[in-house]
Amino acid sequence: MTDAKNPIQEGIRHPSDTYIIIDLEWNQPIPWIKSKVDPKTLPGEIIEIGAVKLTVGESGVALGGPFHMLIRPVCYTIMNKNVSRVIGKLSSDLRSGLGFIEAYDAFIKWCGEDFILCGWGNSDLSILKSNLRFHDRSAILGHPFLDVQMFFSKIAEGKANQRSVEYAVDFLKIPKRKEFHEAHRDAEYTGRILKALFEAIMSDHMHAVNPFPEDPAEPGKTADTEPIRPEIIDLERYLFDPDLNVHAERKTALFDTWDQCCRLTFDEDAYCPACGSKLIPELPWFRIRKAAFSLFRCERHNLVAGRIRMKKNASGKVYGSVNMKLIQPGETVPILERFEEYKNFGPAGKPVSIPKGETIHPEN
Numbered sequence: 001m002t003d004a005k006n007p008i009q010e011g012i013r014h015p016s017d018t019y020i021i022i023d024l025e026w027n028q029p030i031p032w033i034k035s036k037v038d039p040k041t042l043p044g045e046i047i048e049i050g051a052v053k054l055t056v057g058e059s060g061v062a063l064g065g066p067f068h069m070l071i072r073p074v075c076y077t078i079m080n081k082n083v084s085r086v087i088g089k090l091s092s093d094l095r096s097g098l099g100f101i102e103a104y105d106a107f108i109k110w111c112g113e114d115f116i117l118c119g120w121g122n123s124d125l126s127i128l129k130s131n132l133r134f135h136d137r138s139a140i141l142g143h144p145f146l147d148v149q150m151f152f153s154k155i156a157e158g159k160a161n162q163r164s165v166e167y168a169v170d171f172l173k174i175p176k177r178k179e180f181h182e183a184h185r186d187a188e189y190t191g192r193i194l195k196a197l198f199e200a201i202m203s204d205h206m207h208a209v210n211p212f213p214e215d216p217a218e219p220g221k222t223a224d225t226e227p228i229r230p231e232i233i234d235l236e237r238y239l240f241d242p243d244l245n246v247h248a249e250r251k252t253a254l255f256d257t258w259d260q261c262c263r264l265t266f267d268e269d270a271y272c273p274a275c276g277s278k279l280i281p282e283l284p285w286f287r288i289r290k291a292a293f294s295l296f297r298c299e300r301h302n303l304v305a306g307r308i309r310m311k312k313n314a315s316g317k318v319y320g321s322v323n324m325k326l327i328q329p330g331e332t333v334p335i336l337e338r339f340e341e342y343k344n345f346g347p348a349g350k351p352v353s354i355p356k357g358e359t360i361h362p363e364n
């Protein structure tokens with residue numbers, strides 16, 4: 001018997017047996033219409049919640065019936081033209097539906113207790129949090145999040161592309177029956193995509209890619225290089241905690257040269273900014289010009305990005321300002337791009353053309 005809560009299927013380890021895929025639609029402010037809220041605190045007001053439930057059991061992966069609710073906005077009650085173009089709604093459509101809190105409570109009840117929250121990209125999360133705050137609710141979601149868009153690109157394509165739902169549906173040959181861009185339909189398609197990915201991993205029909213180097217001594221084995229097929233895809237490695245936004249900053253000691261500063265700092269142990277435990281290096285420190293970058297993993301909090309900015313004090317001594325930050329799996333892309341630059345050009349980085357009239361100041 002497998003543990004019902006943490007089923008291991010052929011080639012895949014699930015951190016929970018339930019995945020809830022959400023898709024929200026929201027209206028945006030119209031710049032010349034004065035609203036009662038600062039658009040910075042409420043960049044979008046949710047007008048529709050769509051979700052589906054994916055359950056993993058011994059008999060396979062099952063997609064349940066959808067959750068769908070229309071919400072009557074209280075701030076942005078006139079349809080923004082750009083939003084309307086995408087989701088095909090009119091201002092008159094915004095006059096029906098439940099209040100946000102009523103709809104959200106129904107959604108939470110429908111979700112159950114133990115699940116992983118999923119979505120296509122992570123823009124829904126910040127909108128959901130801003131709507132909760134606006135309605136005086138706690139913005140703590142309390143469940144790990146899986147970005148299916150990122151998971152699709154890593155598993156199916158081996159790199160972090162930002163594909164559309166429709167692209168993935170075509171790629172996975174999922175039959176198309178309904179129009180895209182209505183909350184429950186997008187949620188349903190995203191659910192079908194996740195189900196198809198699980199089934200593809202299980203039936204071994206696709207090249208699965210391990211997005212991180214297995215061996216920190218060989219940092220070249222990252223997402224964009226040769227696909228490596230791990231024995232078991234551990235979903236835990238693709239999750240992030242939507243309630244944590246943690247970073248820690250510190251200064252190194254003073255040194256005579258940046259080389260000395262780097263040599264010492266690169267060899268030091270690194271610690272998770274959320275829980276303080278020792279981090280496992282994923283991509284060891286590398287330096288480009290006056291900055292250095294790295295990727296680590298915390299057993300509990302997943303990915304941590306390291307960055308050192310090199311600075312000089314008044315008496316000419318140098319030091320590094322070290323920042324360690326929890327990141328989402330999709331946020332590794334710029335670091336991997338910098339690593340590519342480092343592999344091609346070394347610490348000097350990609351040559352930049354110097355505009356006329358400026359001179360180069362040597363760094364050391």
Ligand SMILES: [Zn+2]
Binds near residue numbers: 272274
């Ligand atoms: Zn941690």
